Amino acid sequence: MSLFFIMLSVLAGGLLYQRGGLDALRDGLAQGLILLISITPLVLLALLLAGYAQSLIPPRWVESQLGRHAGWRATGLAALAGALMPGGPFAAFPVVLVLRQSGAPLSTCIAFLTAWSVLGLHRMIIWEIPWLGWRFALLRWLISLPLPWLAAHWAYRLERRTTREETA
Structure with missing residues (x-):
């Protein structure tokens, strides 16, 4: 994965140099460095908190509570936690x-991430209701409500299928 991003960065740098020369390349590097400096503390703190949580x-x-034998209860708990989880991807x-390192199955983790991304109550309260109105926000949230369960179901099925194929 790192090799992919290295190649993508070299390609983007080459395109930037071709379009704007050395000054554009320097500007892009400076902006990337500023972004790196601003994000690094967040990533470090998030990983530190992850270690504490583990x-x-x-x-x-x-x-x-979240393992394979917990069934739909695990999906519901993961979806609730995801919907209540504030913050961005760094959280x-x-x-x-x-969760994965503690033994939670892939389907439970996918339910959490799906709920976090489509059911996040903090985003609904902070962004959707003030900008788009409570009716829109509530309708979108209700329509999205089954998605963590659907995602967990399909993740479980695909994981089982790929595991069977690997052992065959």
């Missing part, structure tokens, strides 16, 4: 990392 949440609890992805 130490605080016993793997047995994850297995019993949500470390949580999923901790």
Whole structure:
């Protein structure tokens, strides 16, 4: 994956140099450095919190509440947590990392991320209701409500299918 981003960066740099010369390339590097400096503390703090969470949440609890044998209850709990999870990807992805490393199945993690992305109550309150009105926000939220369960279901089925194919 790193090789892909290195190649993409070199390609983008080449295109930038071709269009605007060395000054454009320097400007792009400076903007990238500013972005790196501003984001790095967030990423470090999010990973630190993920490490704390992994130490605080016993793997047995994850297995019993969110594991394969928890069924739709696990999907519901993950969807509720995702919908209530504030913040951007720097908050949500470390949580999923901790869940996966603690034994949560792929389907549960996908339910969490799907709910976080389409059912986030904080985004609905902060952005959708003030800008688009409560009717729009509520209708969009209700239409999106089944998506974490659908995503978890299909993730479970695809994971089972690929696991069977690998063992065959």
